[in-house]
Amino acid sequence: MSSSYLPATTDSIAQALEAKDPSDAISILYRVLDDPSSSPEALRMKEQAITNLTDLLRQENRGEDLRSLLTQLRPFFSLIPKAKTAKIVRGIIDSVAKIPGTSDLQISLCKEMVQWTRAEKRTFLRQRVEARLAALLMETKEYSEALTLLSGLVKEVRRLDDKLLLVDIDLLESKLHFSLRNLPKAKAALTAARTAANAIYVPPAQQGAIDLQSGILHAEEKDYKTAYSYFFEAFESFNALEDPKAVFSLKYMLLCKIMVSQADDVAGIISSKAGLQYVGPDLDAMKAVADAHSKRSLKLFETALQDYKAQLEEDPIVHRHLSSLYDTLLEQNLCRLIEPFSRVEIAHIAELIELPIDHVERKMSQMILDKKFAGTLDQGAGCLIIFDDPKTDAIYPATLETISNVGKVVDSLYVRSAKIMA
Numbered sequence: 001m002s003s004s005y006l007p008a009t010t011d012s013i014a015q016a017l018e019a020k021d022p023s024d025a026i027s028i029l030y031r032v033l034d035d036p037s038s039s040p041e042a043l044r045m046k047e048q049a050i051t052n053l054t055d056l057l058r059q060e061n062r063g064e065d066l067r068s069l070l071t072q073l074r075p076f077f078s079l080i081p082k083a084k085t086a087k088i089v090r091g092i093i094d095s096v097a098k099i100p101g102t103s104d105l106q107i108s109l110c111k112e113m114v115q116w117t118r119a120e121k122r123t124f125l126r127q128r129v130e131a132r133l134a135a136l137l138m139e140t141k142e143y144s145e146a147l148t149l150l151s152g153l154v155k156e157v158r159r160l161d162d163k164l165l166l167v168d169i170d171l172l173e174s175k176l177h178f179s180l181r182n183l184p185k186a187k188a189a190l191t192a193a194r195t196a197a198n199a200i201y202v203p204p205a206q207q208g209a210i211d212l213q214s215g216i217l218h219a220e221e222k223d224y225k226t227a228y229s230y231f232f233e234a235f236e237s238f239n240a241l242e243d244p245k246a247v248f249s250l251k252y253m254l255l256c257k258i259m260v261s262q263a264d265d266v267a268g269i270i271s272s273k274a275g276l277q278y279v280g281p282d283l284d285a286m287k288a289v290a291d292a293h294s295k296r297s298l299k300l301f302e303t304a305l306q307d308y309k310a311q312l313e314e315d316p317i318v319h320r321h322l323s324s325l326y327d328t329l330l331e332q333n334l335c336r337l338i339e340p341f342s343r344v345e346i347a348h349i350a351e352l353i354e355l356p357i358d359h360v361e362r363k364m365s366q367m368i369l370d371k372k373f374a375g376t377l378d379q380g381a382g383c384l385i386i387f388d389d390p391k392t393d394a395i396y397p398a399t400l401e402t403i404s405n406v407g408k409v410v411d412s413l414y415v416r417s418a419k420i421m422a
Contacts, residue, residue, distance in 0.1 A: 005034035208237030285311035
C-alpha cells in the first residue's frame with residue numbers, strides 16, 4: 001500500500017476505473033482507502049472503493065490480499081453502520097469463495113471474523129459468518145466440528161427468532177445429517193426449515209435449495225415420483241435465476257425417471273427448450289445411463305460409468321442410486337441367463353453377460369445367500385448347479401389357518417362363559 005493517499009472523491013474512483021493495468025487500479029483504490037477523512041461523502045466513496053477493489057482482487061485471484069483487506073478495514077468498520085459492515089464483510093467472503101482452491105483460506109478467514117465479531121459484540125454478523133463456516137466445514141468433511149457449531153448456533157437463532165437465518169441453518173443441518181447417513185434427523189431438520197420458511201418470504205434461491213433437499217431425501221426413501229416433482233420445482237427456481245444448481249436439479253430429475261423405469265422419457269426432457277440450455281457432460285452422462293437401462297445392457301452401463309466417472313461416480317447422490325440400479329440390472333440379467341440350465345459353467349455365463357468371471361461368481365454367491373434363486377456354486381469344477389424350485393407344502397398354511405380359527409372359537413366361548421358366570 002502506498003504511503004501517500006488520494007482523496008476519497010468521485011475523481012479518484014474514476015481514475016482507478018480508467019487505469020488500463022489492474023495493478024495500477026488496485027494501487028489507486030488502496031490509496032483512496034488511506035484517506036484519513038471521515039466525512040459522510042468520503043465514507044460513501046470509500047465504500048465504493050472497497051466494492052471495486054474486492055472485484056479487482058477477485059478477478060486477479062488474490063485471495064490472501066482479500067483476507068488482508070478485511071483486517072485493514074477494521075478501523076473503517078467502526079465509522080459506518082453495522083448493517084453496511086455486515087454487507088462488506090459478507091461480500092469479501094463471497095469473493096474469496098469464487099476463487100478456486102481457497103477452501104482452507106475461507107475457513108481460516110471465517111474463524112478470524114468470528115473472533116473479531118465476538119470481541120466487537122456484533123451478534124447479527126457473527127451468526128451469519130458461523131453459518132458460512134459450518135457450510136465450509138461440511139464441504140471439507142469436518143462433520144463433527146460443523147455439527148457442534150450448528151447445534152449451538154441453532155439454539156441461539158431460535159431464541160432470537162431470526163427466521164430467515166433459521167431456514168438457512170436448518171437446511172444446512174439437514175444436509176449435514178444426510179451426509180452422516182442419519183435420515184430421520186435430516187428429515188426433521190428439513191421439516192423445521194419448511195416450518196420457518198412458511199412464516200416469512202423466502203427468496204427463490206433459498207426455496208429452490210429447500211426443494212432440492214426435499215427431492216434428495218425422498219429419492220433416498222425410494223419415493224422417486226415425489227422426488228421428481230421436488231427436483232422439478234427446484235429446477236424451475238434455479239433456471240429462472242440462471243443459477244448453476246439448475247443443471248444438478250435437472251440431472252436428478254433424469255435420475256428419477258431412470259429409477260422408475262421411464263428411461264425413454266430422458267431424451268425428451270433433454271431435448272426440451274429448458275433442457276437444451278444445460279446440454280453438457282452431466283446430461284450426456286444421464287442419457288448414456290438411460291440408453292443402457294433401456295437396452296438392459298450391463299456392458300453399456302459400465303462403459304457409461306467409465307466415460308462419465310466425474311458426473312456419475314463422483315456425485316454421491318447419483319452414485320448411490322446407480323449402484324442400486326446396477327445391482328438390480330445385473331440380477332435380472334443373471335436370472336434370465338441361468339433360467340434354461342440345471343448346471344452351467346460360470347465362465348460361460350460370464351462370457352454371455354460380458355463381465356469378469358470373479359465379478360459374476362461373487363454376485364451369484366450373494367444372490368444364493370439372498371435366496372434370489374436356489375442353487376450352489378461348485379468352485380472346484382467352476383460350475384453353478386441350479387436346484388428345482390422347492391414346492392411349498394400346502395398342509396402348513398392350512399394347519400396354521402385351522403389353529404387360528406380354533407383360537408378364535410375358544411376366545412369367543414371364553415367371553416360367553418364369562419358373561420354367564422357374571
